[in-house]
Amino acid sequence: MSTGLRFDAVRVCAGQSTLLDGVSCRAHAGRLTGLIGPNGAGKSTLMRAALGLVPLADGRISFDGQDLPGMPRRARAQMSAFVEQSGSAEVHLGAREVVALGRIPFQSVWQSVPSPDDDAAVDTALAAVGMSGFAERHYHTLSGGEQQRLQVARALAQQPRLLILDEPTNHLDVHAQLSILGLLRRLAQSGATVLLALHDLNLAAAFCDDLVVLHHGRLVAEGAPEAVLTPALLRDVYAVEASLLRHPGTGRPMIAYDVPPE
């Protein structure tokens, strides 16, 4: 059984700066974990460290007990997928080809055309993000939100057991935000480990099973949204005043920000 993603006393440095300072937290298998914190808190750095894209000065990051950053790239790509914050530069590819990039970790060097399994995974991923009708378009002709949905589809085509996404709802209209987060929640419910950075705290509260809060490169809170999202934490971490309400249907926390009168 999968035990999920685990960060133990993770420290990351760049020159004289400490970007992450002794961060220990978990993203459990079968749960949607939201990584929150203000700009510059260290969210992207933590995600990139998990995938071996920035070196650890200290600590350990493991997935199902295995050292994740230290794993051979192909083995890591066969189990994990990453959607980065700023879209990538696949400008000369068609939309379908971008999604098909997610199948590369499973293809042999002798394979010149995608297998039926590859094609099926790409079709399923395109449909999951509502982009089947865009498959033949050039990537660079797509809107920011359409490109974002394709990047999520590329990650889904990898059929990962671990999915890490850096602000996947960036550029998306409200319907697309709810639909992508619903999709990620279903993926988690099917047993995957899903860790995603989010700035919209109301969306984080509505969808995530667990929240991890970073501030100045340190862990400041971890747990269920209703335990983590308190007026005191919002004041200390985000320097905002807010009241916590409950959604009348789901009982989930909702944040009402105090906007000063003019």
Ligand SMILES: Nc1ncnc2c1ncn2[C@@H]1O[C@H](COP(=O)(O)OP(=O)(O)OP(=O)(O)O)[C@@H](O)[C@H]1O
């Ligand atoms: N290579 C680097 N050298 C120096 N500082 C860096 C480097 N990479 C990141 N930083 C700094 O580390 C801090 C954390 O950056 P990071 O991108 O992880 O934050 P974040 O929480 O993802 O922010 P945002 O919400 O704005 O995307 C920032 O202050 C950033 O400027």
